[in-house]
Amino acid sequence: MVLDLVACGSNNATQAHEIGGAGGGDQATAGLGGARSSAGASGVHSGPPDGGSGANPSSGGASGSGGGTASGGTAIGGAAGASESSSGSGGVPAAGANGSAGDAGSVAGTGGGSQSCSGRPSLSAGDSKLTLQHGGRARSYLLHVPSGLSAGVALAVVIDLHGAGGSGSQQKGMSGFSALADKNKFVAVFPDGVDGYWNVDDTCCGTAGKQKIDDVGFLKAIIAKLKTDTCVDSKRVYVSGFSNGGGLTHRMGCDAADVIAAIAPMSTDLRTQPCIPARPISILEVRGLADSLEPYAGGLVGPAGGQYTAVGAKASLQLWANIDQCTGTTSNFETYCERYQQCADGVEAALCSLPNVDHSPYGNALNFDVASVAWSMFQIHPMK
DSSP states (O other), X not given: OOOHHHHTOOTTSOOOTTOOOGGGOOOOSTTTTOOOOHHHHHHHOSSSOOSSTTOOOOOOSOOOOSSOOTTOOOOSSSSOOOOOOOOOOTTOOOSOOOOOXXXXXXXXXXXXXXXXXXXXXXXXXXXXXXXXXXXXXXXXXXXXXXXXXXXXXXXXXXXXXXXXXXXXXXXXXXHSHHHHHHHHTXXXXXXXOBTTBOXXXXXXXXXXXXXXXXXXXXXXXXXXXXXXXXXXXXEEXXXXXXXXXXXXXXXXXXXXXXXXXXXXXXXXXXXXXXXXXSXXXXXXXXXXXXXXXXXXXXXXXXXXXXXXXXXXXXXXXXXXXXXXXXXXXXXXXXXXXXXXXXXXXXXXXXXXXXXXXXXXXXXXXTOOOHHHHHHHXXXXXXXX
């Protein structure tokens, strides 16, 4: 039985060590990546997968709602989310600005989409700390809106999730997505987990795992709220995240493919089981070959003999390749990366393996820009 409180960080463990520096940073907290559910253990722990272990390659899971409404994004795998209300004053929409239809969403280097947004409100530029009610709790998130947005252009959205014991503001300071949003004119969102943790598999991590917090529903509620506040390109909403946040990123790919176009989890393997997305979904995982917390090759994670067993980066890639019904072999790109491209619906499953990089891939000595590589993949894989 997995001891999720220990594995994911207890009161006796040093928290917030996932704020990485060059070469991966100082990562001391055991099990920040999160523990696997017992269902996941039976599905994928016994050696490398051979085509079907731990993941159902079917793309026919429950499709959920098409993005939800302003009255509470529909929860996947839990109770429906409560209706949300915004209590933050920042980022209040300006008076409706009329504008022309946006540029084509697939154009590299722009966050603008192709759907018409004439007459839709615009967001105020800058950082705003906002809250909404979801699951009986006031949940918070940091919204980053770049300056110089063109009125009437549908905006891409990247939700970026912090590691265990962290916060949205910490993730904003380390991942690079904030600066990338300024450059490419998309909206970046940095949510806060409950007590600093995310629910990866209803056991991990911290309060979120123990209380089975509906974090999938929370993120869907943020998306629904953004759609009421401004013009969001519904086909270009993406999720990335680090360690424990990477675990929830994997889960969003499994449980929210009806509203998420693609995912980019960092520093942790797929643990959500069963993983049956509503459709094939593109995924880019980034891992450090020298990861001292969650071994790249897989194995026990955490002190005292380990609190859970990671399948390993290559096995995690293969799980997603099975889910996305990929065939053939991987091809190389971006120096340290490989990907399956012959997958259902034209999606891809990719893995970047960074030498001499520990648990955190951000700010590495390789000058490998994690956020930019993830954004490049996002750009070519809008939801179809």
